[in-house]
Amino acid sequence: MEASSSLWGGLNSGIVLSLLAVVWTMLWQALQGLQLHHFFGRHSRRLTRRLAAILDPDLTVTVAEYDGGRMRRSDAYKEAKAYLERATREARGGGSGVRHLRAEPDRDPDRVLLSMDDDEEITDEFRGAVVTWRACTAPQREDSAPKYYWRGGAPRAERRSYKLFFAERHRDLVLGEYLTHVRRQGRAVMVKNRQRKLFTNISSDGSWDSDGVWSHVVFEHPKTFATLAMDPVKKKEVMDDLDAFHNGKDYYARVGKAWKRGYLLYGPPGTGKSTMIAAMANHLDYDVYDIELTSVRTNTDLRKLFIETTSKSIIVIEDIDCSLDLTGKRKKKKKVKDEGKDGGDKKEEDKLEKEDHKAGGSKVTLSGVLNFIDGLWSACGGERIIVFTTNHVEKLDPALIRRGRMDKHIEMSYCCVESFKFLAKVYLDVDDHPRFGAVAALLREVDMTPADVAENMTPKGPGEDADSCLAALVQALEKAKEDALMAKKKKAKGKEEEARAADDDEEEEEE
Structure with missing residues (x-):
């Protein structure tokens, strides 16, 4: 009897659980139909934002290093960088809290420009509003680098940016006036510290640098x-x-x-x-x-x-x-295409195409x-x-x-008489000299580059003066004239030999 009661109680519990499962399934389907989970999701996200605002009341503006999908370095980033370099320099004596600095060349060769290193912060004040700048770096995800620009090479290792933190009560001041002030001051610093530079392109073999190409x-x-x-x-x-x-x-x-x-x-x-x-x-x-x-x-x-x-x-x-070879291959392809339409010509054209696109070139x-x-x-x-x-x-x-x-x-032609006189003034500080006539006469007959003329007029020792340098130039011009005459005679002789050989061939053919 006790066993019957236990069995009956177990069956009742199973039935109750089954009924609860069925009711819960029907209720959940009804809730999904009403899309209440979206309602609760919106409220939970709103509650999360409010809680985050209480724990971290600052607003944030990010100034990224690159815009346009890494096509071009952002002007705003460069201006912010220049502004913060000045702020770092001015705050250094008063204690800016920056412990790790990055040194870059200054316009003055005896000085360096100091800026924040990665993950450092500096505070700034503007009309009573205290803001904080942080230099940030984030690892570049492989799938975020545009394949169109980076195919065949590894993506950049890092993405750099500056993050600006400020209180919400200063929102209008910071967004309306402070950021404009930063960009204007940054441009002024860039102009003041500008050094003219000679750039060369980095080989595009996949070793792209975080500072560009x-x-x-x-x-x-x-x-x-x-x-x-x-x-x-x-x-x-x-x-x-x-x-x-x-x-x-x-x-x-x-x-x-x-x-x-x-x-x-x-x-x-x-x-x-x-x-x-x-x-x-x-x-x-x-x-x-x-x-x-x-x-x-x-x-x-x-x-x-x-x-x-x-x-x-x-x-x-x-x-x-x-x-x-920007012209040769194009002309060769056109010639191959125009000479005929048979399979051999097509194969030759395809071969040229493959040569143009072979890997590594x-x-x-x-x-x-x-x-x-x-x-x-x-x-x-x-x-x-x-x-x-x-x-x-x-x-x-x-x-x-x-x-x-x-x-x-x-x-850019060979040295003329006027160019020679200019070089004589620059190298020898003379406006006239008895040898000028001989040099001018030879320059009208001989082709000599300004570089060669200048080299011959450059004093080679403490004992050389304008007269000895001009004498050396006259000698070099005379030798160049002799060499030109010999080359001309040699060329004429070669043509005569070619003509004689052609005549001999004709006589042999006639015989």
């Missing part, structure tokens, strides 16, 4: 137009053109053109193309970006390089005819360079000069150097 040194080249050996009329023409560009912001905006200008410097080696670029940079007070095209893997990487250049800069590609194309010069992306930013140099202008594709891309063509 450029590395730099301080630009300290002494060459100016005052010491540049060039025809005075041509020199003034170039200087006037540069000044017109530098002051032409309103003009370019009015005519609807990007504020940029292209210069093509061409001529034999040693005629001063590189020194001309240095003189241009010193004249305008611009930075110089020297691009090595052979280390740029794709057109996308070339675009990335351009985006990360700053305004007031000269972008240089030296020896453009030697950097990449540069895939920069003529189209990519043209877009770099005057495509849509070239209008990102302003006040940029693009300079190409070449020893063989005839080898360049006409599309590359047409007006609108290379707006001004400057021939």
Whole structure:
């Protein structure tokens, strides 16, 4: 009987539990139909935000290092960095609480610029509002790096930012006036501490740096137009053109053109193309970006390089005819395509295509360079000069150097009489000398670069004066004249031998 009671009690408990499960399932389905879980979720999140505001009442503004998906370093970040460098320097004596500082080169070579190292904080005061800045770094997630810009290479290791913390009661003051004050003061500090720099692109082999795709040194080249050996009329023409560009912001905006200008410097080696670029940079007070095209893997990487250049800069590609074969492959492909339509020609064309895109080589194309010069992306930013140099202008594709891309063509030729007199004044401090006539006569007959003329006029020891240097120059010119005559005779003799050999071949054929 007791066993029956226990069995009956167990059955009743099971039935009750089953009924409760059924009721709970029906109730839960009804609640899901009413979407009450969304209602409770909203209230729980609101309660969480209120609790967080009680525990941490500060508001936060993040100034990230990069905007536009890492396309370009943020101006706001650079200005905040400059502002905090000054704040760190001014607060150092009063105790800013920053224990770990980062040192960077200053405009004064005997000093350094100090800024907060990662994860350090500094306080600032503005119209009674006390705010805190923190330098933050976060690891870069592999899936967050845009594959379009980083394919073929590892993503950046870190993302940097500055976080600004302030009380909610100062919200309007900080967002409305303080941040504007920071940017204005930061720009003023950047102008004051600005050093002209010479940049070179980092090889895009996957070793991207957290500071961008450029590395730099301080630009300290002494060459100016005052010491540049060039025809005075041509020199003034170039200087006037540069000044017109530098002051032409309103003009370019009015005519609807990007504020940029292209210069093509061409001529034999040693005629001063590189020194001309240095003189241009010193004249305008611009930075110089020297691009090595052979280390740029794709057109996308070339675009990335351009985006990360700053305004007031000269972008240089030296020896453009030697950097990449931008015309030969295109012409060869066109020839292969036009010669026939059989399978052999198609295979040859496919082979050329594969050679162009083989792994490890540069895939920069003529189209990519043209877009770099005057495509849509070239209008990102302003006040940029693009300079190409070449020893063989005839080898360049006409599309590359047409007006609108290379707006001004400057021939850097051999030393003329006026350039010689200029060099004599600079190197020997003489305006006239009895040997000037002999030098002038020889320069009209012999091609010698300004670099060679200057080298011959450079005193080699304490006993050399203007007369001995000019005598050495005359001797060098006479030897160059003799060498030119010998080369001319040798060339003529070679042609005679070729003609004689051709005649002999014809006689043999007739026999």
